[in-house]
Amino acid sequence: MSDKKIRHGHKSKNGKSFIILPIIFCLITYLVLYLAFVPSFSPVISAVGMFFSDNEKDYSTEYDNIFVPVSENSTVPTVTKKDSNGQEKTYVKNDSVQYPNYGNLFGELIINDCNVDANLFFGDNDVALRNGVGIYAGSFVPGYGGTILVAGHNNTYFNGLKNAEVGQKVEIKTSYGNYIYEITDTAVKKATDRTAYDLSADYENLIMYTCYPFDALGLTTQRYFVYAKLVSGTPIDKEAN
């Protein structure tokens, strides 16, 4: 190497520094940024992560239909157990029940006397109420032994509730069995009246409600409630959960 070249600092002839130094600078830059923002980095990353998912969002307004009607002659897997009174009772096997997810169509609600025949959804969101009636997700599915709170629009699927009378039969069909209820009462109550239903009841009961008055234009502040008791239907063996 000549003296001139040494003076010019040309010890490295292959130009490695043109690659290595920029990479080092790049790493240091991100290290500096990380260290500068380290106190707020983790919460920011966690917060940003909440807005993102593994897959692209599905914007379809379709719903999943898991309803396969049970015909009269078909047998749903059952198990016989003694109840609290020591009497033998038949239950639907818990593992044969496909519990619905929120928004699933999983049954059908029929009141022949009122001309009501609607798809039954789990959840009472807009898609459900547009295509049928929906069980409030904080209540129970038929056969589970609790309160089934069903909502529907008064101008569409639950318009027929205006003809509801005590003694009429309500049928709910699901993939794990068919349930018959009998109307015991009807009432008009305020939309904000929380005493209109008891979600903690330890017996199976059906409550259907819709806006009141019927066929009126505008958002109303009253609700029309129809109460029914279970007449027949095999309960789910929920103790196997």
Next chain:
Amino acid sequence: MNSKVRHIIYGIISFVLSFVLFLISFAIVLQSTILNPSYIMDNMNTSNYFVDKRDEIKESLVNLGYASGLDEKFFENVVDEVTIHDNTQAYLNSFYAGEEAKIDTTAFKQKFNSELDSYISKNNLKVANDGSREYLINQAANIYAAALRIPLFTTLSAYLIALKNMMPLIIGGLAVLVAILCVIIIFTNSWKHRAVRYICYSTSAAFLTVGIIPAVLLSTGYMSKINIDSRAFYNLFVQSMNNILIALAICSVIFFIVSIGLFFLHKSMRRHASED
């Protein structure tokens, strides 16, 4: 000066220059995108935002209609893209002007009211009670206004406005800093090809630092995995963010071209220096 010490000092200056170039790239991209009032409107126009938004509002209003006795057909003409466009433009303009950004629902309410009048008389309907009609109109107007509001805009408004006001100063300051650092490197090196080499390190580092973010995010399609309920906002967000990433990628490419130019300039100047 010892050559090792000199090398370290200029290495540090080159790093600082690369860091400032990185910052100025982000500042320029921010200034020309998010902080530019016409940027969001342009993206709204190209991402079909107004048509998507009209459909979404109509969908929500139809659900309200089901609960209040209005037929789906009633909502065919209640909302249109032109009104949505005008209200959104006014909302964005007032936001970027630092004023209280509100969606003006006056035109929507008037249209809804007149459509309701003709619907009631045409179908010979009864109104539930005195307050129901007003309540319904207000609910519809609330749905309309909520649909047009841009998520997080109100929360971030104070920061964005402050940033928007400061950004020209920040960019100016960073540009001056870049000039000062370049002057230091050029005028303190007796051999100018060395100065070119150090600046080349900086621009190459800026190419990597600025380019790595868009390269990762664009190649993985990360932005398209955001969860936003509204399809219109989703398309707007993905397009706006991708455009920002593309702008950063362009900055990165500019740094790359400058680096290549500086590299050959350095080679040429060194050759000349060796020959002298």
